Amino acid sequence: MSFSFKEIKEQCVRLSTTLFRKYPSVRLCHEFLITLKKFLAFSLVIASLIGCAKRQQIMSVSSNSMSPGLTENDLIQIDSTAKFRRGTIVAIGAPYGYDSVLKAKYSRSFCFLTDLPILGNIFWKLMKNPACDVFIQRIVAMPGNHVIVNERGEIFIDGIKADEKYVKNYCPVDSNGLGPCRTINATVPGGYVLALGDNRANSWDGRFWPGGSFLPISEIKGVASKITNPTPRQ
Numbered sequence: 001m002s003f004s005f006k007e008i009k010e011q012c013v014r015l016s017t018t019l020f021r022k023y024p025s026v027r028l029c030h031e032f033l034i035t036l037k038k039f040l041a042f043s044l045v046i047a048s049l050i051g052c053a054k055r056q057q058i059m060s061v062s063s064n065s066m067s068p069g070l071t072e073n074d075l076i077q078i079d080s081t082a083k084f085r086r087g088t089i090v091a092i093g094a095p096y097g098y099d100s101v102l103k104a105k106y107s108r109s110f111c112f113l114t115d116l117p118i119l120g121n122i123f124w125k126l127m128k129n130p131a132c133d134v135f136i137q138r139i140v141a142m143p144g145n146h147v148i149v150n151e152r153g154e155i156f157i158d159g160i161k162a163d164e165k166y167v168k169n170y171c172p173v174d175s176n177g178l179g180p181c182r183t184i185n186a187t188v189p190g191g192y193v194l195a196l197g198d199n200r201a202n203s204w205d206g207r208f209w210p211g212g213s214f215l216p217i218s219e220i221k222g223v224a225s226k227i228t229n230p231t232p233r234q
Contacts, residue, residue, distance in 0.1 A: 057222065059091060059134065065197035065204065066136055069166050070227065076136070080222035084193075086142050086157070092195060093219040094133035100211035106131035134221060137205055138166075141194035143217075149184040149207060151177055153200025164198075171201045182207040191217055 061074040066089070070076065078091045096106045111132035140155050140162065141147035148156040152170040155162035171181035181200065184207060188194055192214035197203025206213035 057091075059136070061136055062133075065199050065202060066138070067199045068168055069198055070136060070224075074227055076224045077226050078222035079225045082223035082225060084139055084220060084223050086139055086145075089136065089138050089224040090195065091134050091136055091221040091224065092215055093221065094130055094135055095209045095211070096133070097131040098216060098219055099209050102209070102211060103131070108132065135205075136224065137195040137197050137203075139193050140164075140196050141188050143188050143190045143192060145194075146187045147184060147194055149194075149196070151179045151181060151183055153181055153196070153207075155196075167198050167200060169199050169201045184213050186213070188214055193217060193220075 057078045057080070058075055059078050061070050061072055061076060064072050070089070084090055096102045097108045097111070106129060108129075108131050110127065111129065114127070114132050140149075141157060145157050146159070150156070151173050153167070154170065155164060171179045173179035184194070194206055194213060195215045196205045196207065206215060
């Protein structure tokens with residue numbers, strides 16, 4: 001004896017109805033499982049949206065520390081899956097969240113809210129917590145590199161001067177070669193990089209962080225892939 005799909009479906013419906021009437025707890029369990037299924041499906045959709053938003057984000061440049069290549073209010077696309085190397089422009093966590101001196105004054109407990117799609121920027125403005133900020137800087141030295149940053153902000157990697165055509169504004173120095181910018185002469189430890197702004201005369205970067213010059217690789221949020229809406233240049 002064979003049954004069509006329609007007949008099997010009708011038999012299942014009749015059986016379910018009988019069970020629900022005779023055993024109310026079975027009906028409650030069935031309804032709970034349906035609700036749970038819908039909730040899990042909804043959660044999966046939300047998680048996928050958040051994951052996509054984290055992989056590709058549009059960020060606004062908040063200062064001129066990367067000028068002339070990037071200026072304040074430029075919109076740039078950040079790719080969290082792209083690989084980085086020396087010379088790559090990256091989005092990084094602000095040092096208030098990890099610098100050994102600065103982090104004592106701030107908490108990152110609710111910074112995850114700023115990563116939410118659409119609402120993230122609203123939470124960032126409401127909290128006004130510098131530990132949740134994101135900086136745009138350029139990686140100038142990788143783990144294991146011996147790096148020297150002189151008074152002008154020029155870079156020497158393993159004894160060779162770096163070719164940085166994108167840097168147009170070096171730190172001023174006097175007749176004795178001294179100026180306001182701090183210097184670095186060290187080997188980058190494993191798990192860290194050195195990141196500086198292109199505008200060497202006006203960038204608050206690793207040269208000035210009180211707890212140490214080097215950026216934990218875990219604080220790199222993503223790679224700047226392109227300028228999506230550059231502000232007018234003079």
